[in-house]
Amino acid sequence: MAESAAPLPPGAVIGILGGGQLGRMAALAAARLGYQTHIYCPEAEAPARQVTTLGSQGAYDDEPALLAFAQAVDVVTFEFENVPASAARRLAEQVTVRPRPEILHLCRNRLREKGFCNANGVPTAPYAKIPDRAALDTALAEIGAPCVLKTSELGYDGKGQVTLQGVEAAEAAWQAVRAANAEVPAILEGFVEFRCEISVIVARGPDGSCRTYEPVENRHKNHILHQTVVPAEIPQGVARRAEEIARLLAEKLELVGLLAIEMFVTKDEQVLVNELAPRPHNSGHWSLDAAATSQFEQFIRAVAGLPLGDTARLCPAVMTNLLGDEADDWATLLAEPDTKLHLYGKTESRPGRKMGHVTRLQLRA
Ligand code: AMP
Numbered sequence: 001m002a003e004s005a006a007p008l009p010p011g012a013v014i015g016i017l018g019g020g021q022l023g024r025m026a027a028l029a030a031a032r033l034g035y036q037t038h039i040y041c042p043e044a045e046a047p048a049r050q051v052t053t054l055g056s057q058g059a060y061d062d063e064p065a066l067l068a069f070a071q072a073v074d075v076v077t078f079e080f081e082n083v084p085a086s087a088a089r090r091l092a093e094q095v096t097v098r099p100r101p102e103i104l105h106l107c108r109n110r111l112r113e114k115g116f117c118n119a120n121g122v123p124t125a126p127y128a129k130i131p132d133r134a135a136l137d138t139a140l141a142e143i144g145a146p147c148v149l150k151t152s153e154l155g156y157d158g159k160g161q162v163t164l165q166g167v168e169a170a171e172a173a174w175q176a177v178r179a180a181n182a183e184v185p186a187i188l189e190g191f192v193e194f195r196c197e198i199s200v201i202v203a204r205g206p207d208g209s210c211r212t213y214e215p216v217e218n219r220h221k222n223h224i225l226h227q228t229v230v231p232a233e234i235p236q237g238v239a240r241r242a243e244e245i246a247r248l249l250a251e252k253l254e255l256v257g258l259l260a261i262e263m264f265v266t267k268d269e270q271v272l273v274n275e276l277a278p279r280p281h282n283s284g285h286w287s288l289d290a291a292a293t294s295q296f297e298q299f300i301r302a303v304a305g306l307p308l309g310d311t312a313r314l315c316p317a318v319m320t321n322l323l324g325d326e327a328d329d330w331a332t333l334l335a336e337p338d339t340k341l342h343l344y345g346k347t348e349s350r351p352g353r354k355m356g357h358v359t360r361l362q363l364r365a
Contacts (some may be wrong), residue, residue, distance in 0.1 A: 010034030015073030019046025029296035070094035146191035290317035327355035
């Protein structure tokens, strides 16, 4: 579809592939700007479906259902990158898809992602493609231990990845990662002795305008994001470099939408890119309560071709994810001063499942 830079008028329908909490919070932001959202997902019941009346249930490879969805909306975006790129391409023949499907294709695969960064002069951890067991031995000799073996696709929150302390761990790591995903080559990454993990969220509109949020620090527990602390306590030069990387990648990708870039800050203050996500990101949830424009509103603004909003932070804040039964403490959390609670409407609680988050605002010095 030919791209139009004209803004989508209020009342237009934004189609979102995926029905999770990111789609839910994006749909709420869209509603505030006067848009309707149409959620397409395989589940009959999903967090995003609860907040909008338009929805379709279908698999991501169900072409007739996808084409009917394309006809019912004015633009399509997605809330997670594991939508098959083939589905996004098929949709793009019928309707504008933002970000473009090629970005989805790139960002759903760690090898392509890192290759793209390095080709544009953006450093990552050293890595190698591991199509078979022999390649693992060769790469281990080159990269050295400790290192991390990961599936190149479909792994998240630490799923499908194993840290190796030495060559003796190679066979078990290989078996574990193949069990998680044997369809695509794995990736071996050098282990980064990081000082901290940060992320930057950048938005880019169809007219090429670009806005970044300041870097935030991400703290993980059991490979799952536990807390985001904003601002990140990093030297100004490091923060500037991280934002420059975000802007460069958004431009090189010809992004229209939102891109989250997870990075490591090493002890000698290098900034290495770990992962790209072309959508709203858990590490941007703080912006709902502590920024002039939330990441969800910014996402909708970019996808709809509206002017991008101010990304200024209003106060320091700490966002904490509520996993599993941690969300049962909602009454206590609501009673805390300067604390904003967000629950995602998930009916089934499982250990490790993201049920909501709280943002604690630091309103007083
Ligand atoms: P990922 O799925 O790549 O985001 O990895 C999840 C978490 O594992 C990261 O946020 C890091 O805490 C850790 N991790 C992943 N890759 C590496 C690496 N190459 N070096 C050090 N830690 C890593």
